[in-house]
Amino acid sequence: MSYYHALIERKFRDVAGSRYEQILKEYRDFIPTEEELQVPPVTSVLVLLDFFSGEIPEEVSGLFLTYRAPVAIVYLIDDQVMRVVTESLGRDSGIKFLEREESRARELVARNCALVEQSGVSCRSLVRTGVKGDEAQAQAGSCGLLVIGKKFGMTAGDNGDISPMVLRLQKAAPCPVVIY
Structure with missing residues (x-):
């Protein structure tokens, strides 16, 4: 019998009986299961970056050790932003914007990858353009640990501490998530 099963049995011994399953379901959000408490082995780390997330802090680099x-550092360029720039300023401006953004992204991931490799951990980098939310979920599907900045995926209308996209990724990720 698991610890939590025994805890609920003791707590609701007089009430539980046939209602144990219902009580367990109702308290599921508040009491972690034993499976949830076990730390899964991390075989790969994915760091998602974008225009808003910026540099990876040193504290996070210690996590890699x-x-x-x-470690895979992936910079995502939002396809929708590209579309808006191209439609409002013209095709040439859209191409220049993409070139500058890709150049900035390559510099950022190269700098961060170099810092990770200095600590003795292997690192690869990637710059991708696409629908940011979909691309982020696709990338996160195969990692052992997702590391993401709280400003990742912010838009001009977002004024909260953590971007809605980060919250969505945190809920949908099949692996542990570290938000910095």
């Missing part, structure tokens, strides 16, 4: 798993 803990796991010693290969």
Whole structure:
């Protein structure tokens, strides 16, 4: 019998009986299961960056040393922003914007990858253009740990501490998530 099963049995011993399953379902959000408490082995780390997320802090770099798993740093350029720039300023401006954004992205991921590799952890980098939310979920589907900045995916209308896209990714990710 698991610890939590025993806890609920003791707590609701007089009430539980046949209602145990219902009580367990109702308290599921508040009491983690034993499976949720076990830390899964991290075999790969994915760091998602974009225009708003900026540099990876040193504290996060220390996390990479803990796991010693290969790190992939992926910079995502939002396709929708590209479309708006192209439609409002013209095709040439859209191409120039994309070139500048890709150049900035390559510099950022190269600089961050170099810092990760200095600590003795292997790192690869990638710059992708696409629908940011879909691309981020696709990338996160195969990693062991997702590391993401709280400003990732922000838009001009967002004024909260954590971007809605980060919250969505955190809920949908099949792996543990670190938000910095």
